[in-house]
């Protein structure tokens with residue numbers, strides 16, 4: 412892999428609107444850690460922040476740069492710098508065959524077709540799926556589709572990989588297999604999750620609340636406060652029933 416250490420993700424006075432709503436309300440962060448978790452309740456703005464970090468949302472104001480590249484404005488740089496894995500692989504897979512799917516991102520990065528095909532085959536082989544090239548993407552199982560999305564992203568060797576709860580709904584062996592693939596990823600991983608356990612071993616955890624940063628620090632500091640608040644709210648809600 413090209414990347415060997417953490418990238419520098421700079422989020423400056425970021426505000427994002429969806430329709431009439433301001434969903435990210437002024438976030439400033441400098442992230443230089445290899446493993447970063449993002450926690451927060453439903454609707455707090457985690458996915459919107461992730462999309463802005465991947466350059467998929469044009470901020471209302473402020474900006475996100477990764478290693479100096481403005482991710483929303485410089486699409487070619489964005490493709491090399493950052494990849495994002497969504498919860499539903501159906502939203503990510505667009506080609507009828509596996510090889511076309513893996514090759515596409517590489518072509519978008521500017522690799523000529525033969526080089527893109529060579530890299531795509533090499534990536535499939537690296538993950539023990541050298542025989543998948545001609546397979547129909549529609550015929551893959553859910554777990555296989557997740558793996559294909561992961562291989563397609565890793566083939567592009569992004570400096571930063573953002574995971575927007577990609578493994579919810581997978582069975583335990585499939586999730587463990589995909590996590591093993593990710594554990595060896597040398598670049599920066601940003602993992603969005605509701606489950607603090609998933610990011611307990613990470614270097615840094617961000618807690619997003621109502622579009623802002625509620626807490627930021629090592630997991631040992633942020634997770635207990637997050638759990639205490641979520642548990643207390645759960646108890647209150649139950650008392651109201």
Ligand SMILES: Nc1ncnc2c1ncn2[C@@H]1O[C@H](COP(=O)(O)OP(=O)(O)OP(=O)(O)O)[C@@H](O)[C@H]1O
Nearest residue numbers: 429430432434451452453454455456457458459460
């Ligand atoms: N297209 C849209 N137009 C207007 N508001 C939207 C749109 N998409 C999402 N929102 C709202 O923006 C807020 C943040 O959504 P976002 O998906 O970023 O939250 P989240 O923390 O990822 O939530 P979850 O954990 O449920 O996935 C939510 O209140 C949501 O209802």
